[in-house]
Amino acid sequence: MEEKISKLAPSILSADFCKLGEQIHELEECDIELLHIDIMDGEFVPSISFGMPVIKSIRKITDMFFDVHLMVNEPVRYVEDFAKCGADLLTVHYEACKDVRATLEKIKEAGMKCSVAISPDTEVSKLEGLLDIVDVVLVMSVYPGFGGQKFIRDSLEKVRKLDNIRKESKFDFLIEIDGGVNIENAKEIAENGVDWIVAGTAVFGGDIKENIRKLKGEF
Ligand SMILES: O=C(CO)[C@@H](O)[C@H](O)COP(=O)(O)O
């Protein structure tokens, strides 16, 4: 997957679920192409968000690329279900899979793009042996489980490491960052080699169109 500039991926975790369809259309009017969809199981992370029926419903109203972030133990169990709901890419956590590679292979076999996420305490070196297969690496810049947390600066070092690895190798994965992005730090994050930038609170808190205009102005 090849990208030239950083792209904003709004996380619907921070949307107003009474107005989800309307808010998705607002994103489309701002030329947003990626929708970040956080699935939480109450086991891998303490919180529970929403599941397949929501994805299935919103698939009917938009052609946006569905970037589905699974904060779920043993996500290999649900790969086919998410494919049927209309997910375009599934991200699984390195920490949540017994066999990460087999999980990623299953995602590809189901016709989706695949991504692996690392939580703040997991080192980039753990991804050795997976970088040939992934389309995206997601660096968590907060502890997974909740929106609205503070950005962990150490995650930028991980982004730089991954960017160096891909420059020095034949791998062409994209780098995504997720958690605590706001108008103050978006520029610096983009400058470190990130391709996809997730933002929940910073997009849905207040005037969506104005927030996106300001955020996009930073990268
Ligand atoms: O995966 C997660 C949290 O676990 C994220 O996608 C959040 O939804 C991002 O929200 P903000 O930190 O931007 O408010």
Ligand SMILES: [Fe+2]
């Ligand atoms: Fe996420």
